[in-house]
Amino acid sequence: MTKLLLSWLLLLPVAAVAGDSIDLKIDGIARTALVYAPVAAKTNPTPLVFVFHGHGGSARQAAVSFAMEKQWPEAIVVYPQGLDTPGQLTDHDGNRPGWQGLMGDQGDRDLKFFDALLAQLEKDYKVDAKRIYCTGHSNGGGFTYLLWEARPDVFAAVAPSAAAAKFAGQLKPKPVMICGGENDPLVKPAWQQMTMNVIRRGNGCSLTGKPWDQKCTIYSSDKGTPLVTFFYPGGHELNPGSPALIAKFFKETPGTNSK
Numbered sequence: 338m339t340k341l342l343l344s345w346l347l348l349l350p351v352a353a354v355a356g357d358s359i360d361l362k363i364d365g366i367a368r369t370a371l372v373y374a375p376v377a378a379k380t381n382p383t384p385l386v387f388v389f390h391g392h393g394g395s396a397r398q399a400a401v402s403f404a405m406e407k408q409w410p411e412a413i414v415v416y417p418q419g420l421d422t423p424g425q426l427t428d429h430d431g432n433r434p435g436w437q438g439l440m441g442d443q444g445d446r447d448l449k450f451f452d453a454l455l456a457q458l459e460k461d462y463k464v465d466a467k468r469i470y471c472t473g474h475s476n477g478g479g480f481t482y483l484l485w486e487a488r489p490d491v492f493a494a495v496a497p498s499a500a501a502a503k504f505a506g507q508l509k510p511k512p513v514m515i516c517g518g519e520n521d522p523l524v525k526p527a528w529q530q531m532t533m534n535v536i537r538r539g540n541g542c543s544l545t546g547k548p549w550d551q552k553c554t555i556y557s558s559d560k561g562t563p564l565v566t567f568f569y570p571g572g573h574e575l576n577p578g579s580p581a582l583i584a585k586f587f588k589e590t591p592g593t594n595s596k
Contacts, residue, residue, distance in 0.1 A: 359458070370415050371397060375413070383412065383462060383464060384413070384465055385414075385465070386405055389481060390434075391476045394474075395418060402474070404580060417454060421434055422437065425476075437480070447480065469492055471496070481500065485509075495512075496513065496514040496583040499521060500529070501532045505532045505539070508539060510562040512586075514586045515533050515564070516567040516579045519570055522573060541562065542556035546564075563590075
């Protein structure tokens with residue numbers, strides 16, 4: 338170990354191990370994820386947050402833009418890396434990394450990756466099964482919706498950003514935060530609003546919302562499955578304030594999953 342590397346390591350917070358990786362083989366294909374975990378995660382029940390990058394992005398890029406481990410240092414935060422995948426809105430030839438859009442796409446390779454990744458994390462750390470969360474932006478937000486549909490009992494709450502779901506009516510009621518730009522040129526605001534309306538009804542939420550934080554609105558639910566929305570002036574980019582708000586929402590939404 339060089340002196341430079343040793344000096345850098347000494348500057349890291351003592352409570353966390355930064356930027357470890359998990360490498361897996363799924364159906365013979367190498368898959369990887371970037372992991373940030375507090376030291377206590379080896380011995381104490383610890384919340385787990387999955388963060389999925391957008392189409393054309395990367396795990397490291399998502400780690401920079403979301404920095405969820407800084408928003409919630411007590412949680413294990415995982416940034417999975419996608420494979421080159423045909424996009425639904427752009428990159429139809431699949432020259433850039435992303436995530437499957439529907440169940441059955443790409444042989445469900447990303448659902449298999451998620452299952453194997455969660456299993457490995459549960460071996461490596463003491464994951465609190467009641468506090469597993471998922472967020473992602475753009476195509477990563479779409480995959481968040483897909484995981485909600487395909488693995489509904491895994492998550493305590495989800496928070497898709499800049500995404501919509503045609504299958505929103507099939508989603509099991511669950512606490513959710515939806516973030517989106519009011520002038521998004523790719524995922525049209527009307528699509529996001531339609532998704533929100535379907536989820537609000539499915540979650541049994543009130544018709545009218547109340548202020549929650551900054552410009553967020555919360556729609557309460559007698560089922561314990563509230564909807565929080567954060568629609569902000571802007572386009573398709575991740576709003577800089579979204580990660581902190583998502584972390585707050587996750588922290589305030591413990592233990593409502595079925596595991």
